[in-house]
Amino acid sequence: MAKSFVTSVEVAQRAGVSRSAVSRTFTEGASVSPEVRRKVLKAAQELGYRVNRLAQGLNNASSNLVGVVGANLSLPFIAKQLDMLSLGLLRRGQQCLLLNAADARSDIAPLIELIFEFRARAIVVLSGEPPASIVDECLANGVKLIVINRLLERSDTDVILSDDILGATLAARRLTDARCRKVAVVTSGSGTPTQIRRAEAFGRIMKDDGIDVVGWHDGPTTYETGLKAARELLADPAIDGAFCVTDLMALGFLDAARHEMGRSVPDDLSVIGFDDIPQASWKSYELTTIAQSFEVLTEAVLAALDHADGQSVIQNVPVTLVERQTVRR
Incomplete structure (x- = not known):
């Protein structure tokens, strides 16, 4: 025993x-x-x-637990966020209560019950596609809410956003400098606000510069979706540039372009991603991308935990162009 x-x-x-x-x-x-x-x-x-810290927390109005809600936790960008955020919380003497919202669209009750039963002092909703109902339930029950890359029309929520408009602008200018004449913008079928902002801003700038833009959106935000996009789009030999609104799709796009469609990157096809996930710098890819600082994002979340209840802040995480080997010089 x-x-x-x-x-x-x-x-x-x-x-x-x-x-x-x-x-x-x-x-x-x-x-x-x-x-x-x-x-x-x-x-x-x-x-x-x-x-027994858990018992201590249950005897108080709130605990040292911070609930972290996310879907698609295996995606590299989400995994990196979770890695750095959980470490940052631990260093502050707080613990991460991870709630996987992958199946929550059908029934969010178990997640909501866990949030309140453990007296979580705050909820962080990661980038991706967490159900809006989780957001509504947390706000209705007075739990402090911090949302990453999802702009809410609420005055009592901390919102942390990547600077998607600037990032799309940097991508558009770089493909223009590479003398691309017909470009594709690749998004998944998820329709997340982040992907929509990036794609729309990129398309406006390219069209203003007189460059043909072909939009493509389908499937989940995965490597396989990038493969599919390249197979369909690159059947058109005139397409000489692509902006994939996440790095993961960009990696799939690159592999299909090089190994299935016979395209030479960057000689006759330039590709830019967004996020600068760890895999983007791998030697087999050397992806040119728009980087948002994971360190700044994490610090913004931790700072939001210290804001007084009802005091909301909207913070933009700065982005930069990381030049590697997938865009013509």
Whole structure:
């Protein structure tokens, strides 16, 4: 039989004090005499006692847990966000309660119940496609909400946005400099606000410059969607440039262009992505892309946790063009 955790009652018995004295000893700011503290800490060390932080949180109005809600958690951009955010929370003495919203469109009740049962002090909704109903439920129940790359028409929500318009502008200018004459803009069929902003801004700028633009959107935001886009679009030999609104689709687009469609990149086809995921710099791709700083994004989320309730902030994460090997010089 597995040994059970040491309880505060056992510590109190070993130290010869009350259970409430043990609780006060391990509660920051609580009043306890030096002698009692010494006895409790000595007994706790001897028994191997550890504080039940989860139980502490459930006894308070909120815990040190921060709920993180996301769909498509395997996508490289989402995974990188989660990696850095969970580490940032840990360094602040807070814990990440990860909630996978992949199946939440049919029934979000289990997710909502978890959020409130664990007394999460805040909810962070990652980039992607989390259900709008999760957002509504959190706001209705007074849980602080921080949303990444989803612009809400609410005054009580912190919103952190990549500068999609500037990023699309940088991509358009770079393909213009490469003397592209007919370009494709590739989006998935998910219709996320981020993808729409990027595609629309890019299309406007290219058309203003007199460059033909072919729009393409279908499927999920995946590598395979990029493959499909290249197979269909590059049947037109006049297309000599492409802006894929995420790097993951751009990588699929590059592989199909090079290995199936016989295109030489960047000699007769220039390709730009967006996000600068780790795979974009791999030697087999060397993708030119629009980078948004994961560090700045993470710091913006952590700073939003400290804002007073009802005090909302909209913050843009700056972007830059990262020049690699997929656009003609």
